[in-house]
Amino acid sequence: MARKIALSNQKGGVGKTTTVINVGVGIARQTGKRPLLVDLDPQGNLTNALAGSLEEDQQTVFEVLAGDIQTADGIMQLDEVDLLPADRALAGADTILMNKMARERILKKALAKVEGDYDYILIDCPATLGLLTVNAFVAADEVVIPVECEAFALNGLVDLLETIDEVREALHPGLTIGGVLATKFNKGLSLNKQVQEALQQQFKDNVFETLIRKNVKLAEAPSHCQPIYDYAPGSAGAEDYEALTTEILQRSA
Ligand SMILES: Nc1ncnc2c1ncn2[C@@H]1O[C@H](COP(=O)(O)OP(=O)(O)OP(=O)(O)O)[C@@H](O)[C@H]1O
Ligand SMILES: [Mg+2]
Numbered sequence: 001m002a003r004k005i006a007l008s009n010q011k012g013g014v015g016k017t018t019t020v021i022n023v024g025v026g027i028a029r030q031t032g033k034r035p036l037l038v039d040l041d042p043q044g045n046l047t048n049a050l051a052g053s054l055e056e057d058q059q060t061v062f063e064v065l066a067g068d069i070q071t072a073d074g075i076m077q078l079d080e081v082d083l084l085p086a087d088r089a090l091a092g093a094d095t096i097l098m099n100k101m102a103r104e105r106i107l108k109k110a111l112a113k114v115e116g117d118y119d120y121i122l123i124d125c126p127a128t129l130g131l132l133t134v135n136a137f138v139a140a141d142e143v144v145i146p147v148e149c150e151a152f153a154l155n156g157l158v159d160l161l162e163t164i165d166e167v168r169e170a171l172h173p174g175l176t177i178g179g180v181l182a183t184k185f186n187k188g189l190s191l192n193k194q195v196q197e198a199l200q201q202q203f204k205d206n207v208f209e210t211l212i213r214k215n216v217k218l219a220e221a222p223s224h225c226q227p228i229y230d231y232a233p234g235s236a237g238a239e240d241y242e243a244l245t246t247e248i249l250q251r252s253a
Helices: 016-031 045-051 061-067 089-098 103-112 129-137 155-170 191-208 214-223 236-249
Strands: 001-008 034-037 082-084 119-125 142-146 176-183
Touching: 001 016, 001 129, 016 034, 016 045, 016 119, 016 142, 016 176, 016 214, 016 236, 034 045, 045 214, 061 089, 061 103, 061 214, 089 103, 089 129, 103 129, 129 155, 142 155, 176 191, 176 236, 214 236
Parallel strands: 001 119, 001 142, 034 082, 034 119, 142 176
Antiparallel strands: none
């Protein structure tokens, strides 16, 4: 059984995709095992950062969810990770899922067909709490929540935590919060420190010890289709994501 982690926060730009890329490749390098990364965002940022632009005939997670293809036929094998890619067609998925039986379980069922091939599956959620995100929560064992250390960072978390609770109650009692991750941290700014402390107060041990510092190399790497470890080895971003990968792997033990 694969360990399945959804990266979610309905606030945009908090580091969900950056974390999936660099923890994904981090897991591949630290364990020697090939994880499956699932792009569940119609923006396709994960897909573009790992695979550039897709060939016309490349199948995506959309066709998988629509039931048009087998899960395995949508998966691309990249250098170190496997990718179930997304493109803008995924924006229409809600309408298609809405009319299906057990519409919250479609992704879970699709991943069950390939799960045996993997030890780790990471799901990059869109910046919404809609049906795609609910599908990710039902498919996952745990949710990791990246939070940008800035004003009002905690406000939106109420809705996210409520959605997780609703999914637990109605669909998936075993769903856990794998951890809250402080991102884009700048230790020179007292507000950043305050947000981090507030997170620790609220989530206690469930905040990752690793902080992801603000690092411009992390913002540059995706347009070079490289993980941070290759684009800027030795950078703060590479150091932080390596440490986070280790921490996530230890938490499963
Ligand atoms: N620690 C960091 N330091 C500097 N820039 C970062 C850091 N983490 C992410 N970024 C940049 O911030 C932007 C948003 O990050 P990312 O795409 O990972 O967030 P997201 O939560 O997936 O966004 P969305 O909600 O749009 O999917 C990107 O341009 C990314 O390269
Ligand atoms: Mg993203």
